[in-house]
Amino acid sequence: MIYTITLNPSLDRIIEIEELIYDDVNEVVEEKKHPSGKGIDVSRVIKKLGGQSIALGFIGGYNGLELEGRLVNEGILCDFTEIRDEIRTNIIIYQRKKKLQTLLSTHKPVVNETESAAFFRKIQAIPMNSVVVISGSIPAGLNESFYAQIVTTLKGKNVRIFLDTDGEALRIGADAGPCLIKPNIHEFGRLVKKSVVEIEDVLEYSKPYENIVEYIVVSMGARGVVGISGKGNFHVAPPKVKVRSSIGSGDSLLAGIVFVLSNGGAFEDALIQGVACGTATALNPGNDLCEKEDVDFIKKDVIIKKI
Secondary structure, three states: OEEEEEOOOEEEEEEEEOOOOOOOOOOOOEEEEEEEOHHHHHHHHHHHOOOOEEEEEEEOHHHHHHHHHHHHHOOOEEOOEEOOOOOEEEEEEEEOOOOEEEEEEOOOOEOOHHHHHHHHHHHHOOOOOOEEEEEOOOOEOOOOOHHHHHHHHHHOOOOEEEEEOOHHHHHHHHHOOOOEEOOEHHHHHHHHOOOOOOHHHHHHHOHHHOOOOOEEEEEOHHHOEEEEEOOEEEEEEOOOOOOOOOOOHHHHHHHHHHHHHHOOOOHHHHHHHHHHHHHHHHOOOOOOOOOHHHHHHHHOOOEEEEO
């Protein structure tokens, strides 16, 4: 089974208006709500691809209940840990005439010691030979080594762990030796403390991690993805498409990779699937994620080269 971990989920509210007029009443043309968070996006894309996962993390308050209910209605299995604080809300205001998007984000909740202990008991109960995806930031109240603790706890159970985070949490987590890390090029630069621009930079600066992590995947936006492993290094380029929104593309990329590798597929096939998922998500507006028919269509035009 695949488990996804989202410690900082949010309930996103997307409000569309024709144009924002200050000091006046603005009529809402369309309103949507989405459960959001990097690991949650991974679960949702895996579901779209025909797989199943269990979503773990923290939820609190009415927003947390609504987020869980929406995921359940999508057919996603949930096993969240309840906390006292309300989870955050992102309010996204989109002006249709100007094609401008404004994000208002409420404060993140604080997780106390009792709540973190309850969550960690769920981690300890994850069965042997599972797949675990850890995505996003660590909430206030938890140490930056929290992800590394999860990796260390589960490695002895032959659990394959995929880590997608940033900053100190990525540095400590990567040193713990997960199966895969997936930073974007900016996060990778912060990890290795170098200016990373070209594909050659990724290959050079990833060397210290090649004996610690089985797979390194660095996303580079429209330039595609660099995948590094002991079985070969690859550059995977997407076809040119009209990008409507890049939100969720990185999470979709990771979901495609996880879906293929968890089913015993080759690294090259996982990279192609991941790039197709990320590209398909970019076709959609706002927080909408990829659709399987778009993924299957795009996959035929993805180019992979050994480097």
